[in-house]
Amino acid sequence: MQISLLYGLNALAAALFLMTAFLFLASRQTAGSLSLFVRQALLLSASALLQAYALHSLDLLLVAVITVAAKVFLIPWMLRRSLGGTFQSRREVELAVSVPTSLVIAIGASLVAYFVSQPIASQMPSFVAVNLPVGLAGLLISVYALAVRREALPQFLSLLMLDNAAFFAGVAIASTSALWEIIAALEGIIVTIIVALLTRTISERIGTTQVGQLAGLREEGSR
Amino acid sequence: MILLLVPLLPIAAALITLVPAKPFVARGATLAAAVLSLGIAVWTAQQVGLSGAVTALPHWVGSDSLSVLLLLLQAVLAVTAALYSWGYIAREVGADEARERRYYLDLNLFITSLFLIPILLQPALTWVAVELTTLLSVFLVGFNRSAEGLEAAWKYAILTIMGATVAVLGILLLLYGLHGASPSAPETWAALSGAAPKMSPNLLRLAFVLILVGFGTKVGLFPLHTWLPDAHSQAPSPICALLSGVEVGTVLYVILRLLPVWSAIPHFPVHGWLIAFGLLSVGAAAFLLLQVHDFKRMLAYSTVEHMGIILTAVGFGQAGSYAGLYQLITHGLAKSLAFYAAGAVLLLYRTRAISEVRGLLRASPFSAAMLLAAALAIAGVPPFAVFLSEFSILRSGLVAGYDWIVALLALFIAVAFIGVMMQVGRMVFGEGPAPNGSLRLPGSVVGAISLSLLPVLILGLYTPPLLHRLLTLASLAISR
Amino acid sequence: MASSLLVNLLQVLTVVLLAPLYKGTLAWLEETIQGKIAPSPLQPYYDLRKLFRKSQVVSTEASWIFRFAPYISFVVPIVVTLLIPVLTSFPLFFAFAGDMVGAGFILGLGGFFTALAAVDSANPYGAVGASRTRMVSLLVEPIFIIVFFTVSFVANSTIPYVVQQQWVQSSAAFFAPSHVLLAAAFVMIVLAENGRLPVDNPGGHFELAMIDESKNLEYSGPALALVKWAGQMKLMVLSLVFLNVLVTPLGLAASPTAPALATAIVLVSFKLLIFAVLIAAIETSLAKLRLFRISEFLGMTFVTAVVAMVAAIFHM
Incomplete structure (x- = not known):
């Protein structure tokens, strides 16, 4: 394949990746959020695959394979298995900030991401120039999504999206030292196991996963 | 090579806690491992005092003046926490011996992850160890299984994992800069400090912000501190001592470790x-x-x-x-x-x-x-x-x-x-x-x-x- | 000069004559995908013929605005057709008479008069529909403007004929995030502006839920035919802007010769067919949004467009 076509397809994956982040911010249903996460993970592994092909990097290939195995199959399976009931409910997740406001903030986040990466990425090869700002924007958007969601599972899905975003920038910039990326990819699975266990314990002991409703712990000033 | 024993001892103790024996076996093993680790830490401190640094595995495991200070603190607190837990946890769990063994298993794994941070010489591995400290202490924070305890554990897990994920991008940027500056250098703290003046200032600045915010979350710096009072008050007291006494300090160590890198940024x-x-x-x-x-x-x-x-x-x-x-x-x-x-x-x-x-x-x-x-x-x-x-x-x-x-x-x-x-x-x-x-x-x-x-x-x-x-x-x- | 004018005329004829077919094909595709027995793609022509034969009833309350609005809304898409590349990749006679912002204004004029006419008819549903359409347009217009800004950042121009060659120069430019996001935002605008799902249900007959259709409730006979035809042309014109200017300026005639133009008509129809399949797929997979959720959908579109612009500014 032509290298410019690889760059092009990677850019396509990046644009779609960013769009899934926006859609995630606007989505109110847990099941929909999960499928967005899976699609985003697919885009992430597509980007990793393209770069593995372009740079002849076995490590990146492995990262792509692990990403698909963990984030497309294992993590959704694990979440559905341990928290199936939460996914079945069609009710809407409570959001602290209205969706249009959140979307405006997402614009700000993307602007910041592009503004910050511009001077760095202009000196870097083309893969990094595309992936770094998109990953950074995804990072900021996911942190924001995490902050405005008040239930356990959506918060956790935001965290997984955050992981995706960090990796999306990561596959491009760390293509030279990919050994540790494999460690980090595997760690994502451990994180999921532990958080899924914790969520299940919470819903068993307390009967809800709306952590925003658990008002036991409050900041001192707001009492 | 003896430095490698520091994390291995609590792992051995953790294995012992898996044996369904009387609870004092688990308590004793934890305490013994902590005391032995303290001995090794003191010995290492003396070696570092003499020669400036100790290397167990070149480019992988070692210790210098900064990290051995932390190791000493961790080992002292591990000893007192193990001793304190002996009577305290027995009171907390009552007759539930399996739960007590579970506590000591988690405690030993948590201590292992803490010990790993100062002795690892590679930033990427240190990051993994920092993430492990969170993952291995989540269930210790939620140990009393009350609604508040679990909520605290949840906030703790979500916010600190979030911080670590932000920080990982910063570390990746640093490694990228390192490869650009000196392609054949090992990915160690020392190499990073050495290559920092040759890296792009913009890249270093972005990495600085990401790492300060990411690890700052886990240190409990102001706008991102909200999880800390919850987690550090809901956990059992010996765990609180470890979390407040060394865990946050250990993560602060990672930020301090990178100070020579940030000082290399011109006009910053x-x-x-x-x-x-x-x-x-x-x-x-x-x-x-x-x-x-x-x-x-x-x-x-x-x-x-x-x-x-x-x-x-x-x-x-x-x-x-x-x-x-x-x-x-x-x-x-x-x-x-x-x-x-x-x-x-x-x-x-x-x-x-x-x-x-x-x-x-x-x-x-x-x-x-x-x-x-x-x-x-x-x-x-x-x-x-x-x-x-x-x-x-x-x-x-x-x-x-x-x-x-x-x-x-x-x-x-x-x-x-x-x-x-x-x-x-x-x-x-x-x-x-x-x-x-x-x-x-x-x-x-x-x-x-x-x-x-x-x-x-x-x-x-x-x-x-x-x-x-x-x-x-x-x-x-x-x-x- | 003369040939350029002739081609312009041919361009207008293409849009006027093919627009009902385009809409009919879209309806046919959707119903077929949903497993229903679909009306023939030619059904809009039958409808128009029937309506033109009927007599017109005008409310005694209505003023001249009500009677003139159908003509204005019929002329508006034709004027826009003069400005955009429909069949040719070279500029025609009116190419520099107005840019994309101008085309947007002209389309807005049509919308303005239909809304006025709907209020003028004194039918309460007309006013409801008019206010809803205005709400959607109000939210769509800034997105249009952002899209044009993005285009001008990339092409240094907003003349459609100049813009169209920008993104196909290389595959990297074609797949650039700014271009992909821009295209996505424009598809969403096309859906919103033409009363398609998830903003409005084009097949709905429930007055309370209508947005786009309720403006035309009071029209009958030839006037209704004109309004419907205008709507069909508007959909086709926006689709053509999307296909020929923003995404795939391929298959267009390079010279004003009969064979080239004939080929172009075939190829452009084929592109429209593919776009119709895309819209049908989107509409089939989405449910209509509640009225107050429309702002979220358009907010999403706005974000996409702005990020496309940001990416274009930073050349990434």
Whole structure:
């Protein structure tokens, strides 16, 4: 394949990746959020695959394979298995900030991401120039999504999206030292196991996963 | 090579806890592993004092002056926490031996992950270890399985994993810069510091922000501290001591480790940023301290305050770094003492509400005296060690010419002092209902508290030459 | 000159004559995908013929605005057709008479008069529909403007004929995030502006839920035919802007010769067919949004467009 076509397809994956982040911010249903996460993970592994092909990097290939195995199959399976009931409910997740406001903030986040990466990425090869700002924007958007969601599972899905975003920038910039990326990819699975266990314990002991409703712990000033 | 034993010993103890034997096997194994680790840490400290660094596996495992300081602190607290847990956890779980073994399994794994951070020489692996400390301590935080405990564990997990994920991008950027600057260099802290002047300043700046925010979350720096009072108050007391005493300090170590890298950025006021972030945390924590209703949360806010003080101190330059690192040690020791004493009060009264504990002096003179001593120690009163370090910090700031910042810092410290002493004074003195828990404290709890008091007192009066040498070397290393 | 004018005329004829077929094909595709027995793609022609034969009833309350609005809305898409490349890749006679912003204004004029006419008819549903359409347009217009800004940042021009060659120069430019996001935002605008799902249900007959259709409730006979035809042309014109200017300026005639133009008509129809399949797929997979959720959908579109612009500014 032509290298410019690889760059092009990677850019396509990046644009779609960013769009899934926006859609995630606007989505109110847990099941929909999960499928967005899976699609985003697919885009992430597509980007990793393209770069593995372009740079002849076995490590990146492995990262792509692990990403698909963990984030497309294992993590959704694990979440559905341990928290199936939460996914079945069609009710809407409570959001602290209205969706249009959140979307405006997402614009700000993307602007910041592009503004910050511009001077760095202009000196870097083309893969990094595309992936770094998109990953950074995804990072900021996911942190924001995490902050405005008040239930356990959506918060956790935001965290997984955050992981995706960090990796999306990561596959491009760390293509030279990919050994540790494999460690980090595997760690994502451990994180999921532990958080899924914790969520299940919470819903068993307390009967809800709306952590925003658990008002036991409050900041001192707001009492 | 002997340094490798430090993380391996608690792993061995963790394996022993898996054996379904009487609980004292698990307790004993944990304590023995901690004591042996402390021995190795002391030995390593002496070696580092002689030669400057110890290498177990080149480019992978080793220790220098900065990391051995932390290792010592971790090992001391591991010993006291293991001792304290002996009687405390037995009281907490009752006859549920499986649950007690589970506790010791988690505790040993958590200690392993803590030990790993200072001795790993590669930033990427250190990041993995930092993430492991969160993952392995989540269930310790939620150990009492109450709604509040689980909520605290949830906040702790989500926010600190979020922070670590942000930080990982910063570390990746640094590694990218390292490969650009010197392609064949090993990916170690030392190589990173060496190659920093050749990296792009923009890249370093972005990495700085990501790492400061990411790891700052786990240190509990101000706007991202919200999880800390929850987690550090809901966990069982020995775990609180480890979380507040060393875990946050260990993550702060990772930020400090990278200071030579940030100092290489031209026209970038790294020290200004550290002072700003530090002062903000000190101020916020000091005023929140005035409003607490829960004595363990009070100690947790005091941790936020102390992390801010250390960060500010490091911003003052080399003398400040010396004092700041000393504060890292003294705070860890004093805070563990405070949490142990608070745990004793909790055993007596079965409540964490300050308003329900009155007249502690009459109910239990020992815990009252220890709580008062701990409060004085963390508030920075002579002759305790924190006074010495805080005094040195303020002096180093004045010498470096930061008059206004020192004045603000002193004001905040005074506010925090008032907050802590007001609350503890109410608990210790006065009239109140008799405690509704058991009046007799377990022997190991008494032992662990007394043992923790010793270094807090000794270091306030006398700095051992080895410690002085290590602190000097470390402060020189991070403030090049 | 003369040939250029002739081609312009051919261009207008293509749009006027093919627009009902385009809409009919879209309806046929959707119903087929949903497993229903679909009306023939030619059904819109039958409808128009029937309506033109009927007589017109005008409310005594209505003023001249009500009577003139159908003509204005019929002329508006034709004027826009003169400005955009429909069949040719070279500029025609009116190419520089107005840019994309101008085309947007002209389309807005049509919308303005239909809304006025709907209020003028004194039918309460007309006013409801008019206010809803205005709400959607109000939210769509800034997105249009952002899209044009993005285009001008990339092409340094907003003349459709100049813009169209920008993105096909290389595959990297074609797949650039700014281009992909821009295309996505424009598809969403096309859906919103033409009363398609998820903003409005084109097949709905429930007055309370209508947005786009309720403006035409009071029209009958030839006037209704004109309004319907205008709507069909508007959909086709926006689709053509999307296909020929923003995404795939391929298959267009390079010279004003009869064979080239004939080929172009075939190829452009084929592109429209593919776009119709895309819209049908989107509409089949989405449910209609509640009225107050429309702002979220358009907010999403706005974000996409702005980020496309940001990416274009930073050349990434």
